[in-house]
Amino acid sequence: MKQIFALLSGLVFGLGLIVSGMADPAKVLNFLDVFGTWDPSLAFVMGGAIAVTAPGFALLTRRRSRPFFDSQFRIPTRTDLDPRLLTGAVLFGIGWGLGGFCPGPALTALPIATTGALIFVPFMLGGMWLARHTPDLSLPIRKGAPQ
């Protein structure tokens, strides 16, 4: 049952990306271009998503001790701001601004088979692999945060 809902969640997520326009790099890049051909649409995507997710998560974790088809809610517990988080976010932001794709839209757009998406996705997967195999250079200044 949980597998069916995982598939369904992915499908709804992908359709949401398409309907919202976020799967289109032209709209993403225009959202980021405040001093040019600005298209503020994507602020509404994030607003709409958070407007559903925030009360949804709150209600779920208050009413239930575990998900419907699994043993526990797996919710991140870390609260420290480590250099890794910030370095990753800066690199991610630069890549997002260059290509107009973040991971969800890139995967959603992959079957449309544009040259850009066909190149972006394998390199994205390669980048993920690299990040998993990059030793944490900031380890000495961190105080035992679980990985």
Add this chain to the structure above:
Amino acid sequence: METEFTPWLSLGGGMMIGASAVLLMATNGRIAGISGLTSRIFARSTDGEARGVSALFVLGLLMAAPIWMLVSGDWPQQWVPSSPALMAVAGLLVGFGATYGNGCTSGHGVCGISRGSMRSIVATLTFMAAAFVTVFVTRHLIGG
């Protein structure tokens, strides 16, 4: 290139994304973070069950555009940068940065902010700022 301002479609699509995140949390107890789910499919440390759930979520994502095509008769409208070198660098940075920084637009930007996580709020402000600056540089300083 101009794109049309679509507040209602974007709001509606955003709410679908939010509903998907709540559905995955309600049924599987997992954060709908695309970079996390994707990299977990290939990571050696992932247990079989998490791998399966992650792979099915990503399969659902991959099915969205073909289903859209079957229903509407057209692929979703999009314009994708086509420079191979640019897209290779962009892909590498996005994949590396998202995994290194524990999340992307969905994991930090939607799910994390919805939980009120300080890490996610800082990460989202950081990658948004980096993206705004990048587009300013490429479109107005270099390409302008």
